[in-house]
Amino acid sequence: MTPVTIIGGGLGGLMLARALHVQGIPSTIYESEASPEARTQGGQLDIHTYYGQLALADAGLTDQFRAIIHEGGAASRVLAQDGTVLLDEPDDGQDTRPEVLRGDLRRILRESLPEGTIQWGKKLASVTALGQGKHELTFTDGTRVTSDILVGADGAWSKVRPLLTDVKPAYTGTTYVETYLYDVDARHPATAAAVGDGGMFSLSPGKGISAHREAGAVLHTYVQLSCPEDWADSVDFADPVAVRTLVAAKFDGWAPELTALITDGETAPVSRKIYALPDNHRWDRVPGVTLIGDAAHLMPPAGEGANLAMFDAAELAKAIAANPGDVEAAFTAYETAMFPRSHQEAVDAQEVMDLCIGERAPFGLIEFFTQVGQGA
Numbered sequence: 442m443t444p445v446t447i448i449g450g451g452l453g454g455l456m457l458a459r460a461l462h463v464q465g466i467p468s469t470i471y472e473s474e475a476s477p478e479a480r481t482q483g484g485q486l487d488i489h490t491y492y493g494q495l496a497l498a499d500a501g502l503t504d505q506f507r508a509i510i511h512e513g514g515a516a517s518r519v520l521a522q523d524g525t526v527l528l529d530e531p532d533d534g535q536d537t538r539p540e541v542l543r544g545d546l547r548r549i550l551r552e553s554l555p556e557g558t559i560q561w562g563k564k565l566a567s568v569t570a571l572g573q574g575k576h577e578l579t580f581t582d583g584t585r586v587t588s589d590i591l592v593g594a595d596g597a598w599s600k601v602r603p604l605l606t607d608v609k610p611a612y613t614g615t616t617y618v619e620t621y622l623y624d625v626d627a628r629h630p631a632t633a634a635a636v637g638d639g640g641m642f643s644l645s646p647g648k649g650i651s652a653h654r655e656a657g658a659v660l661h662t663y664v665q666l667s668c669p670e671d672w673a674d675s676v677d678f679a680d681p682v683a684v685r686t687l688v689a690a691k692f693d694g695w696a697p698e699l700t701a702l703i704t705d706g707e708t709a710p711v712s713r714k715i716y717a718l719p720d721n722h723r724w725d726r727v728p729g730v731t732l733i734g735d736a737a738h739l740m741p742p743a744g745e746g747a748n749l750a751m752f753d754a755a756e757l758a759k760a761i762a763a764n765p766g767d768v769e770a771a772f773t774a775y776e777t778a779m780f781p782r783s784h785q786e787a788v789d790a791q792e793v794m795d796l797c798i799g800e801r802a803p804f805g806l807i808e809f810f811t812q813v814g815q816g817a
Contacts, residue, residue, distance in 0.1 A: 442466050446588035448601050453734030453750030454594035455550035459500045460758030473564035484661040487538040492748035496755035505549040511656050514540030516639030519803050524696030528807045565600045574729025590768050591730040599736035605724040610716035610739050617713040618664040620706030625660050631698040643699050644803040662702040665798050673712035681709040720787035723780045731772045738783035743793035745786050
């Protein structure tokens with residue numbers, strides 16, 4: 442069968458290669474990073490029964506997935522600014538949204554692929570349409586390849602997306618500042634107790650502190666700020682102490698066990714500007730190319746991004762397998778289902794963002810957690 446060319450070795454690209462392999466369809470991933478160890482792979486992800494776990498089952502990786510679950514990590518709590526517990530939901534152990542480390546999930550997907558599937562150190566420089574669905578890919582190392590079936594799984598700033606649309610991600614008005622604490626039960630016991638076993642959210646209109654306990658007594662924090670797009674550019678992130686002081690000042694008067702997530706941070710703070718594509722983002726069919734994951738439907742972080750990327754990949758692989766020799770029929774079938782699915786999830790993601798640091802914070806999020814817990 443015609444090999445599939447995949448740009449990007451994140452969760453979506455890896456899942457697509459695995460799902461295609463299960464169907465007996467060859468593929469090659471071109472990944473810009475030099476190796477699997479080139480950088481840290483982010484924090485924990487909650488993998489849902491209705492997207493991520495379905496994709497992992499299609500890929501034959503359910504057992505491997507269950508082996509990397511952080512038991513108890515799906516607990517959630519909401520704290521007031523003074524540290525008072527407003528909501529405390531323990532992990533129910535039902536594995537409807539269990540937590541796993543992104544790096545572990547990427548590892549089991551990588552290990553499931555035939556040797557040589559991933560070409561490391563291949564950063565895409567440009568793509569040229571050659572006609573009849575073929576594309577020439579030029580990489581920054583000067584090498585070139587020609588694809589007959591091209592899938593962009595290359596994230597927010599996709600180099601493949603411009604083949605389909607000129608729409609670019611726009612700033613959402615929110616920036617995150619990321620920090621870590623280590624060996625927290627011994628070194629930061631009050632903060633560890635405040636966060637609890639899973640996710641902790643202390644929120645108010647325009648700002649919030651969210652943290653998650655990761656395996657190995659690690660607390661991973663995202664400070665959420667409503668601010669102009671250029672705010673982070675005006676801050677000297679090369680001076681970690683100054684950044685911590687500046688950010689902590691925005692939470693003056695909050696409980697010290699909460700602000701310690703900022704002031705005691707043991708890694709240099711990192712800014713994460715939050716961008717999104719329009720919630721109804723779609724494109725007209727262009728021969729030989731499509732997108733999955735954030736490349737197709739970048740949205741605010743609300744727990745569905747990784748799940749959708751993997752589900753996109755599994756569904757696309759099934760569509761290709763169901764239409765042998767007719768990639769246009771496969772891509773049409775995939776996109777016809779993906780567009781409305783991603784539209785609804787993007788709308789929901791923006792609503793969750795508003796619940797976190799909009800005018801109803803934190804009580805809107807409490808209502809949301811309560812409804813989810815009741816199966817609403």
